[in-house]
Amino acid sequence: MSTPILEMKGITKEFPGVKALNNVSFRVAQGEIHCLVGENGAGKSTLMKVLSGVYPHGTYSGDILLGGAVQRYRGIRDSEHAGVAIIYQELALIPELTVYENIFLGNEIRNGPLVNWNETIKRAGEMLDKVRLKVNPAAKIKDLGVGKQQLVEIAKALSRDIKLLILDEPTAALNEDDSANLLDLLRGLRDQGVTCILISHKLKEVIEISDSVTVLRDGQTICTLDAHKGEVSESALIKHMVGREIDNIYPKREHKAPGEVVLEVRDWNAYDPGLGRTILRDVNLNVRRGEIVGVAGLMGSGRTELAMSIFGNPLGYQIKGELLVKGKPQSFRQPQDAIRAGVAYVTEDRKGNGLILIQDVKENITLANLHAIAHRGVIDSNAEIKIANEYKVSLNIKTPSVEQRVSNLSGGNQQKVCLGKWLFVKPDLLILDEPTRGIDVGAKFEIYTLMNKLVDQGMSIIMISSELPEVLGMSDRVYIVSSGRVTGELPIGEATPEKVMQLATN
Amino acid sequence: MFFQNLQKVLRQNIREYGMYIALFVIMLIFAITTNGTFVSARNLSNLLNQTGYVAVLAVGMTLVIVVRHIDLSVGFLAGFIGAVAAIAMKNVGMPAYVVIPLMLVLGTIAGLITALPVAQLGIPSFVASLAGWLIYRGLLQMVTESSGTIIIADNAFNAIGNAFIPDLPLGLLPNMHKLTLLIGVVAIVLFVMSQISQRQKQEVYGFEVLPKDIFALKLVFVSVLVGAITWVLASYSGLSWTAVIMLMVVGIYHFITTQTVLGRHIYAVGGNPDAAELSGISVKRITYVVFGSMGMLSALSGILYASWLKSASTTAGTLFELDAIAAAYVGGVSAAGGVGRVTGSIIGALVMSSLTSGMNLMGTGIAYQYIVRGVVLAVAVIFDVATRRASK
Numbered sequence: 089m090s091t092p093i094l095e096m097k098g099i100t101k102e103f104p105g106v107k108a109l110n111n112v113s114f115r116v117a118q119g120e121i122h123c124l125v126g127e128n129g130a131g132k133s134t135l136m137k138v139l140s141g142v143y144p145h146g147t148y149s150g151d152i153l154l155g156g157a158v159q160r161y162r163g164i165r166d167s168e169h170a171g172v173a174i175i176y177q178e179l180a181l182i183p184e185l186t187v188y189e190n191i192f193l194g195n196e197i198r199n200g201p202l203v204n205w206n207e208t209i210k211r212a213g214e215m216l217d218k219v220r221l222k223v224n225p226a227a228k229i230k231d232l233g234v235g236k237q238q239l240v241e242i243a244k245a246l247s248r249d250i251k252l253l254i255l256d257e258p259t260a261a262l263n264e265d266d267s268a269n270l271l272d273l274l275r276g277l278r279d280q281g282v283t284c285i286l287i288s289h290k291l292k293e294v295i296e297i298s299d300s301v302t303v304l305r306d307g308q309t310i311c312t313l314d315a316h317k318g319e320v321s322e323s324a325l326i327k328h329m330v331g332r333e334i335d336n337i338y339p340k341r342e343h344k345a346p347g348e349v350v351l352e353v354r355d356w357n358a359y360d361p362g363l364g365r366t367i368l369r370d371v372n373l374n375v376r377r378g379e380i381v382g383v384a385g386l387m388g389s390g391r392t393e394l395a396m397s398i399f400g401n402p403l404g405y406q407i408k409g410e411l412l413v414k415g416k417p418q419s420f421r422q423p424q425d426a427i428r429a430g431v432a433y434v435t436e437d438r439k440g441n442g443l444i445l446i447q448d449v450k451e452n453i454t455l456a457n458l459h460a461i462a463h464r465g466v467i468d469s470n471a472e473i474k475i476a477n478e479y480k481v482s483l484n485i486k487t488p489s490v491e492q493r494v495s496n497l498s499g500g501n502q503q504k505v506c507l508g509k510w511l512f513v514k515p516d517l518l519i520l521d522e523p524t525r526g527i528d529v530g531a532k533f534e535i536y537t538l539m540n541k542l543v544d545q546g547m548s549i550i551m552i553s554s555e556l557p558e559v560l561g562m563s564d565r566v567y568i569v570s571s572g573r574v575t576g577e578l579p580i581g582e583a584t585p586e587k588v589m590q591l592a593t594n
Numbered sequence: 595m596f597f598q599n600l601q602k603v604l605r606q607n608i609r610e611y612g613m614y615i616a617l618f619v620i621m622l623i624f625a626i627t628t629n630g631t632f633v634s635a636r637n638l639s640n641l642l643n644q645t646g647y648v649a650v651l652a653v654g655m656t657l658v659i660v661v662r663h664i665d666l667s668v669g670f671l672a673g674f675i676g677a678v679a680a681i682a683m684k685n686v687g688m689p690a691y692v693v694i695p696l697m698l699v700l701g702t703i704a705g706l707i708t709a710l711p712v713a714q715l716g717i718p719s720f721v722a723s724l725a726g727w728l729i730y731r732g733l734l735q736m737v738t739e740s741s742g743t744i745i746i747a748d749n750a751f752n753a754i755g756n757a758f759i760p761d762l763p764l765g766l767l768p769n770m771h772k773l774t775l776l777i778g779v780v781a782i783v784l785f786v787m788s789q790i791s792q793r794q795k796q797e798v799y800g801f802e803v804l805p806k807d808i809f810a811l812k813l814v815f816v817s818v819l820v821g822a823i824t825w826v827l828a829s830y831s832g833l834s835w836t837a838v839i840m841l842m843v844v845g846i847y848h849f850i851t852t853q854t855v856l857g858r859h860i861y862a863v864g865g866n867p868d869a870a871e872l873s874g875i876s877v878k879r880i881t882y883v884v885f886g887s888m889g890m891l892s893a894l895s896g897i898l899y900a901s902w903l904k905s906a907s908t909t910a911g912t913l914f915e916l917d918a919i920a921a922a923y924v925g926g927v928s929a930a931g932g933v934g935r936v937t938g939s940i941i942g943a944l945v946m947s948s949l950t951s952g953m954n955l956m957g958t959g960i961a962y963q964y965i966v967r968g969v970v971l972a973v974a975v976i977f978d979v980a981t982r983r984a985s986k
Contacts, residue, residue, distance in 0.1 A: 424874035443866070
C-alpha cells in the first residue's frame, strides 16, 4: 500500500449500553477508491461520523491522522476545513434554492460583505462540468432528479479544497443508469487524484470499482482486501461480512400453480394534479393467490405511484379505471378502505412515511390494526405487548425490548418492524415497495425467506424493486413498467436481465 | 446504594420529573418568602380556582400542539361563550343546567369550524385560528357592546367558580371536610395500586423498572404530597367545584391519550402524519377531533372564568391562549409533534399560576411578574430541549 492519506488507529466509540466501535483501524491510501462494507449496525456510519467530527474529539478514543497529522475535530466545520467532505444518503441540498446557490452554500464567493453572483455562476458551471452534469446552474434543486441532485452534492464537495471524499450509499436511491454514471465519475475523479471512501451495500458495484475494501463487523475491523491482488469477490465479501458463507442469497421455492385472482386493475390511469401530468397510463395488472409478482422499473417509472394509487390513493391522484379485489369492483377512497379489503402496503421510505420514529416498537407494530387489541376503543396493553413480542421473535427483530424507540434500531430491524406492522393486519395481498433497500445481506435473506413462507401460506405479494437480481430471484411473474405504462409481462422462466432491462428502458 | 440509584433515576428521567421538582421548588420558595401564606389553605384553594380556566385550555392545547398545530382563537372564544352564557341566563332566562351543555356544544362547533380550512385545504392553523381570534374578539365586543359587563345572578352557575363540594353528614372530624379527605384517600390508594400493578406487569415482560427502594420513595413522595394538599384543603372548605372539574378533565384526557385507540391515533398523527395516513388513520378526522375538543374546552374555560367573576366582561379571555400555550410548553410538549402529556401541561399551568400568585403575595410589580414568567418559560423549554438531546 502506498502512503496512507488517512489513518484511523484504535478507534473506540461507546454509546450507553453498546460499544459501536471497538478498536477499529482503518487506512486509506492516497488516490484510491476505498470501499467500506459491513452489515447494518456494523459501525460504518459511526466510523464516518467520528471521521467527520459529528462525534467530536474526546467523545471517542483513538487517533485520526490525515496526511500524517493528528486531527482533533471539535465539529463538522473543523473536518470540512481539514478537507474531509461527506455526502450522506439523505441529501443535504436545499430544494428551493438554485444549483449554483447550493454549490457555494456556506462557502460563498464574496466581494466584501456581498456575494459575487457572476463569479459564483461561472464557477458553478465549471464544477458541473467536472461532474459531467449538464443542467442550467440556475435551475432549482427540487426540479432535478435524485441522480442529478447527487452529482450537485459532489460538485459542492469538489468546490472546496478536499483531500477526502466520502460517499454514504450514494447509489441506494439511483437507478442503474445513474449508478453506472456515478461510478464512472468516481473513476474519473480518482484519475485526477481525488481519494474516495465509498460505503455501499451493493457488492457488485464494490467489486466493480474498489481498489481496496475494508470489512467491518460488529464494530470491529475484520479485514482489508486489495482488489489488485484479486482478493475482492462477492463470496469473500459476504463471508467476511456475515461471518458465514451464504450459498444462495435467494432462498429456493417451488413455483406452484397460482390460485384465483386476488387483485386486478384494468385500464388504470392516474393524473397527478400537483405535477400536472398523467403518471399512469392504461395499466393492466393482476395478482393471484400464493404468487409473488415482481414489478420492475427504473426510478421515476411510476412503480411507487402505481402502489399508492391502488392503496387508497393518499396523495389525491385523479384515477380512472377499474380495481377488483377477489372479483369484486372496489374504489378505495383512503388507505383505511384498502386495509379493510385486505391490502397492505410497505412503503419504500420507511423513515419518511413508514414508521413513527419517536414511538417504540410495539406502538409501531400495532398502529395499523389497533382495534384488534382494543375493547370499546380502550387498548389492552397486555395484548399489545404480547403481539409485539410475537413479531419480535418471528421476524427476529433485534431490539432489547419492544419498548425501544424505533429510531434507535438499525435499518434492517426498522424494516422488520414495518413488515410486522403490516403482517399484523393479516392482509391477503402485501405490496412491498423496495423491501430490502439499504439493509444488510443477513436481513435481506431473512426477508426473502419470510416472503416465501407467506406465499406458501396463501398470501399474495407484489414486490416493487429496482434491484433486478432481486426481482428475478424472487418473483413468479414479472411486470415491467416504464414511463407510467406496463411495457411487458414475463413469466419468470422467460425473464432474463437483458429482456427486463430492455423493456424497462422502453 | 440508595443515593446512587436515586441519582441514576433522576438523571435518566430528569425530563419527566423535572417539572414536578420545579413546581415543588417554586412552591417551597414562595412558602418561605411569604412566611407560609402561600401554602395556606385559603391561598392554595384560590390558586386552584385561578388555575382552572387556563388549565383546561392547556389540556386541549396539548393535543393541538401534539398534532403539530396551534389554536390562537381559544381565548376570545372562551370570552365570547362566557358572554353568550351570561346573556342566555340573564336575558333569555335559561337555567344553568341548560346553558352549560349548550355552551359546550357551541364551543365544539366553533372548534370544528376552525378545523375546517385546516383539514380540508391545508391552511396553516396559525392563520386559520388567528382569523378566529379576530372574529371572536369582534363577536365578544358586539354582544357586550350595549350592556358592558354583564352581571350573572344565577347562583348555581356562579357556584362552579366559587363554591365547594358538599360535605358528608358525619359527626367525626368536625373541623375537616370529610368528602375531600375521602377523595384524597381514594386517589392515593388508586395511585399506589395502579403503580404496583403496572410494575408487576412490566416485570413479567422483563422491561426495565425502577429499583425497589426508588419505587417505594416515589410512591411515598406522591402519597405524602397528595395527602398534604388534601389535608390543607380539607381543613379549609374542601375541594372547590373548579378543582373537581379540572381533575375530571385531566383524568378523562389522560385516560384517552394513554389508553385508547383514539389517543394512540392522535400521537401517531403528531409523530408522523404521512405514516399515520398510510396506516389507515384519517389525519383529517383526527384534526377535527382535536380542534373540536379544543373548542369544547374553550367553552368550559369561558364558563369557569365567567362563573368565577360572576360576570362576563368585554375583555374576558384576553391572552388566555398564550397562557395556555405557555403552560403546555412548560409542561414538556414539543412543537415538532407527537410528544407531550396532558398531566405535564397541568403541572405547567400550576407552575405559571403559582408564579403569579406567589409574586402577588410578595407584592412584586406586574412588570417584573411578566419578566419572571417569561424567563421561566424560556428556561423550561431550553431544559426540555437540552435533556431531550442528551437522551438521544
